[in-house]
Amino acid sequence: MSTRVDARYLGHNPSRRIVRDIVGGRGSGGLDRDLDARSRRVLAAARTYVRVRTGTLLTSIRREEGYGPLGRYIDIVAGVPGLTDYLGYEHDGTVPHIIRPRRRRALRFIAGGQVRFASRVQHPGTRGSHFLTRALDAAR
Structure with a gap:
């Protein structure tokens, strides 16, 4: 039997599944232990690489196990629908874009120690943490 690692890109899906390891047969002994060890390495690495502000995204990273037509699999999953809708932006980043006020006539922010107002702001974009x-690359 062989072990296959399949990394899938699912866009800005808030319930992202990035890793699926599949091994043939239930209770394969050494293969099950290897699958378990590798998935734990990916999980630990993902928790190390994620940027933390509130901790919600960090605590949402988890393992989900199951059996499919090809055998046992373990998914490393990040995100909770409704709580971590920013997951795609964190993982992949954003392109430069314009920010406009939605509820008021102007944006209010502090720059250089002074309160400023603007009708729009050019955001430079953010780099994704991937x-x-x-984590998948580091755990190999």
Whole structure:
């Protein structure tokens, strides 16, 4: 039997599944232990690479096990629908974009120690952390 690792990109899906390891047969002994050990390495690495502000995304990273037509699998999953809708932006980043006020006539922010107002702001974009993809690469 062989072990296959399949990394899938699911866009900005808030319930992202990045890793699926499949091994043939139930209770394969050494293969099950290897699958379990590798999935735990990916999980630990993903929790190390994620950027933390509130901890919600960090605590949402988990393992989900099951059996499919090809045998046992373990998914490393990040995100909770409704709580971590920003997962795609964190993982993949954003392109430069314009921010406009939604509820008021102007945006209010502090720059250089002074309160400023603007009708729009050019955001430079953010770099993605790619924490799930990096965790998969690091755990190999």
